[in-house]
Amino acid sequence: MTFRCGICGKDHEEPLTDQAFTLPDDVWAIPEEERKAKAKWTEDLCQFGNRYFIRCLLPIPFTEREGEFGWGVWLEVEWPIFERYLKVFAQDATDESPAIGALANEIPIYDSSIDLPATMRFGTASQRPTVWFSEEAQHACAREQRTGIDDRRYHEIVDGLSVKKH
Numbered sequence: 131m132t133f134r135c136g137i138c139g140k141d142h143e144e145p146l147t148d149q150a151f152t153l154p155d156d157v158w159a160i161p162e163e164e165r166k167a168k169a170k171w172t173e174d175l176c177q178f179g180n181r182y183f184i185r186c187l188l189p190i191p192f193t194e195r196e197g198e199f200g201w202g203v204w205l206e207v208e209w210p211i212f213e214r215y216l217k218v219f220a221q222d223a224t225d226e227s228p229a230i231g232a233l234a235n236e237i238p239i240y241d242s243s244i245d246l247p248a249t250m251r252f253g254t255a256s257q258r259p260t261v262w263f264s265e266e267a268q269h270a271c272a273r274e275q276r277t278g279i280d281d282r283r284y285h286e287i288v289d290g291l292s293v294k295k296h
Contacts, residue, residue, distance in 0.1 A: 147198070148202060153176060155234060157183075171183075174258065175212075180209075182211075184250065186258055188261040188271070190279055192279060194281045203233055203261060205233060206234045211250075218252060229250045233261070240271040241270075247264070263276075
């Protein structure tokens, strides 16, 4: 299986096991010529007015193979969480308390994922934080995060990504 990388534009021979969003959807929706004036961002952090976002990994485990499919999503958080992350960003923060936020991207394959409440767990200096849903969450993405996806579902996801999302 090969895929064309949305970042480098080259074909790769290995299976596609992740998909990332460049920005939170509300920031991406700002016309390009206005975006830089209204928002500030890096690959990991984004501020849009009084709104704060942290890029995270939302893992969906495979059930028929090792590993996981990782969604690189943005989580909207309150200022104190954003401020804390700025302080621990470059160090091992795995002992930090989990933080609450809301998904800031509409994930293809999963309808109505934007604004889903989620928990963020900080990682090491070389890892993005991870996003987890509560055990009670009934959204399809939350259920698949708990139970995993088989190869059939994995192929549905990859096929659904044929149209590049931001």
